[in-house]
Amino acid sequence: MSTRSDNPNHTDIPRAHTIKPMDPPPMNEGSTTAQLKGDINSGRTGDKNEVFDPGLSPLGTDDEAGGNPMRPEQVDIARHQESTARWQNGNDKQSYAHGHSRKALAGYVGFIALVLVLFVGAFSIF
Numbered sequence: 001m002s003t004r005s006d007n008p009n010h011t012d013i014p015r016a017h018t019i020k021p022m023d024p025p026p027m028n029e030g031s032t033t034a035q036l037k038g039d040i041n042s043g044r045t046g047d048k049n050e051v052f053d054p055g056l057s058p059l060g061t062d063d064e065a066g067g068n069p070m071r072p073e074q075v076d077i078a079r080h081q082e083s084t085a086r087w088q089n090g091n092d093k094q095s096y097a098h099g100h101s102r103k104a105l106a107g108y109v110g111f112i113a114l115v116l117v118l119f120v121g122a123f124s125i126f
Helices: 033-041 061-065 072-083 103-125
Strands: none
Touching (some): 033 072
């Protein structure tokens, strides 16, 4: 049995839309935990790639079940801290997932080339 749902021939399995990039929700007053989760899924917070991440329980469910749901003001503060305030001091998103930077790959290839040149140079002496 196939567990992938991106095949259009499987009519009994719903298609997965988790690989499509997400747009961030609008920043407004009176935010909800669903908007905070949308910020995380859209990549606005810098924690992950910009795709939908299905979760077993929505963000904030435990707080609600415990009788202490987050107030909209608290969610507004969390959204601000996770999006703008987090990156304002020059902490840019330097990972491949967020900045599509290939610095690590270039460094790795350069190191391999250097080892290869040293190896060939050492054997050419003999």
